[in-house]
Amino acid sequence: MFLNFRAVVFRGKNRMSQLIDHYQLYRVRTKRDADAFANIYDRYIASIYRFVYLKVPSKEVAEDVAAETFLRFWHAILQNTEIRNVRAFLYQIARNLVVDFYRKEGAMRRVVTNDLDDTSTGSEGLLSDRGRHQRLIEARTDLRIVRERIExxxxxxxxxxxxxxxxxxxxxxxxxxxxxxxxxxxxxxxxxxxxxxxxxx
Amino acid sequence: MTKHDLLRKLKSVRTTERAIVPDASFVLRTRENLLLQVRNTLPTRPVAMPTRAKLAMGSLVPDRMMDFMRAPVLAAFSVFVAIFGGSVMSVSASSRSIPGDFLYPIKIATEQTRLALTSGKVDRLKLKSEFVNRRVDEIKVLATTSDVGQPARMKQAVDDLKRDLNTVKLQLSDVQSEVAPDTADAIKLVDKQSNQIVEDLKLVKNDAPEEVKTSLAEAQSAAVHTGVAAFEMLLTASTDPDTQWVVSEADVRDSINDKVDSISATLSDSNDKLRSVNASSTLVETNENPTDAERNSLQGMTNTTVGQLNAASSTLQEARVLLSENKLGEMSDKLLEAAQAVSVAETSTDHLVASSTQAIPAASVPVAPIEVIEVVIPASTTVDIVSSDTATSTITPP
CATH class of the missing domain: 1.10.10.10 (Winged helix-like DNA-binding domain superfamily/Winged helix DNA-binding domain)
Known part of the structure; x- marks a missing residue:
């Protein structure tokens, strides 16, 4: 019963979030409202950055991929691409960019193994203390192990x-x-x- | 490593990922760069209303709800069309109706509804101007019909036109404070439209039944007053720096010239009618002679008409002098005065023409030819005015 209630609340929040996204997208497309695009950026930049961060070798690459994600999103709006779910659309772009990155590098395996040992590539914004730094290293190690398994x-x-x-x-x-x-x-x-x-x- | 360990590690990665926060400087910098690019490439062409509605439906109504609602909505729409479709077609058919027709009340009700649903004052003024044009078209159509009730229907149509013209005049004062970009255009439209209405009514009046002519003259006068009100607003806007909408002096001068030309043309027509009375009196021969009373009455009417034409001519001349001296501020009163004088003279002329067609056939012998004096009016218009002495002689039998 409690779980069902939580699920209903989660779905409600999710739908409300989608409604807000669609409203902002509607404003961009019909009212030519640049601020509405900025609102979408504000809502998703952190989650897209997080999504990318552990999948690429460095903070700089993560930032590039995150910025490029929103630029491609803007181009999709300009080309009147049908966007049924803004959040999923952004994740789709980010995922494709990460894939493109490794395809270009031609060394996904090498990067995954190398970067996990490279503590210097951590985010200064993230690693404000040693504890968090340590957790990040552990997370990258875990991710490498998981990836090796699910490969x-x-x-x-x-x-x-x-x-x-x-x-x-x-x-x-x-x-x-x-x-x-x-x-x-x-x-x-x-x-x-x-x-x-x-x-x- | 068991599946349980793997899932635990996945959970651990996920927890760590959730703690990752991008640098504030990166977020801000990227935001600025993106917004700059967005603003530079943002399309400027406005989105059409159907596209906007489609986007609103597609964006704001969830797909599942669309799928769920499609069938019931289509069913409800079909029922709606079945019930009200006839009404929609009736409204469409009523658009061609004229006063006295069965569907005419539907046309008027539809117009009232459209006016009630229009929000902006300027838009309402434009819409009402469009409806005024419809009233004029109805009067033109009625003028060509020949059924028994035509005079009554025409009188009703002319009365409706007068009422609508007065409404437009009131709406003009309402839009004075509006800052909408098309306010000036709407006022210029009313200004030009009033001139056209005066011309149209003048043509209709020539062949209209006698009982409607007075109403038509009143409607003409209402159109002139509406036009002068529009002119006053244009004049105010051209001289007042605080006015939000821009009107050039050329617009104001065009407006005045149109009005003066229109009044001059009316005066000219009246003069021509008076000359035609003289011509007919010299050519027609009948077996009967008019009585002394009829003759005296016609003489008196002719004297009065000629006097009114002269008065109207001199008022119009004064208006032209004001215009040549660029005293635009005094023009509106003078224009109204001239229009009023011409209207009175025109009515008298029409009355004289009607009376003479009954009495003049008695003039069996040609009379002395009419003497015409030229009243030269500044600018382009020259109006011929018949002298009162000679005019009187035209209807005097030997």
């Missing part, structure tokens, strides 16, 4: 598990990021969790 899963499974369990996206948002239906994403997620059981851990 054995199919690509679809890997993406859904990462977006769901690390980035905390809902099934509907993951569906938009991966351009699948929410039902399909749900099925993939459950199969991926089962597949984790079958991995020779």
């Amino acid at each position: 054995k899963l199919k690509e679809d499974y890997r993406d859904v598990v990462t977006l769901r369990l690390i980035d905390g996206l809902g099934f509907a948002d993951i569906a938009l990021v991966l351009e699948k239906t929410p039902g399909h994403v749900r099925v993939i997620y459950h199969r991926a969790v089962k597949a984790l059981d079958n991995l020779s851990l």
Whole structure:
């Protein structure tokens, strides 16, 4: 009962958030309101930065990717691209940029292993104390271990598990990021969790 | 490592990720750069209303709700069309109706509804001006019909026009304080429209039934007053630096010239009518002679009419002098005075023409030709005025 209530509250908040996004997008598209675009930026810059941060080798790259995400989002608005969910759309752009980054570098594995040992690439904004610094190193190490493990899963499974369990996206948002239906994403997620059981851990 | 350990590590990564905060300087710098780019590339072309409505529906109504609502909304819409479709078609058909028609009240009700739903004062003025044009068109259509009730229907239409013209005049004073960009355009529209209405009514009056002519003259006068009110507003705006909407002096001069030309043309027409009375009196031969009483009455009417035409001519001349001396501030009163004088002279001329067609056929012998004196009015217009002495002689039988 309590869980259901929490789920209802979460869905309500999510829908309200989407409604606000759509209203800001509507203002940008019809009223030519640059401030409405700024509002969308303010709402999502932190989460997009977080989403990118642990996936790229350095703070500078994370900042570049986050900034480029919003620039591409603006270009999509200019081209009248249909945007059904602003949040998911931004995550989709950010994810594609991260993929592009590693494709260009041609060394995803190398970067993942190298950067985890490179404590100097941490964010000054994040590492304001030694405790947090330590946690970041641990998180990168954990992420490397997790990635090595789930690397054995199919690509679809890997993406859904990462977006769901690390980035905390809902099934509907993951569906938009991966351009699948929410039902399909749900099925993939459950199969991926089962597949984790079958991995020779 | 078990699945449990893996999920624990995932949870740990997620917790750490949530604690990550971007640098404030990076957030601010990127925001400024993005906003600069957004403002530079923001399209300036306004979005069309249908596109705006589509975007609003697509953006603000969730997809699921759209899917859920589509069928009931379509069903409700079908029922609505079935019930009210006839009314919509009736409104459409009523747009071509004229006073006295069965659907005419629907047309008027539709106009009232549109006016009530229009919010801006300037927009209301424009809309009312459009409806005034419709009244004039209705009068023109009625003038060409020949059914029994035509005079009554026409009189009703002319009365409606007078009422609407007075409403436009009141609305003009309402928009004076408006700062809308199209305020000046709306006033210029009323100004030009009033001149056109005067011309149209003049043509209609030539062939209109006698009982409607007085109403038509009153409607003409109402149009002149509305035009002068618009002119006064243009004049005020051109001289008052505090006025929000810009009017050039050329606009004001155009407005005056149009009005003076219109009054001159009316005066000229009246003069022509008077000359036609003389011409007909010299050519027509009948077997009957007018009585002395009829003759004296016609002489008196002719004297009066000629006197009024002369008075109107001199008032108009005074107006032209004021215009040439650039005394625009005094022009509105003089224009009204001239229009009033011309209107009176015109009515008298019409009355004289009507009376002479009944009495003059008795003039069996040609009379001395009419003597015309030229009253030269400054600028472009020259108005011929018949001298009272010679005019009197035109209807005197031998």
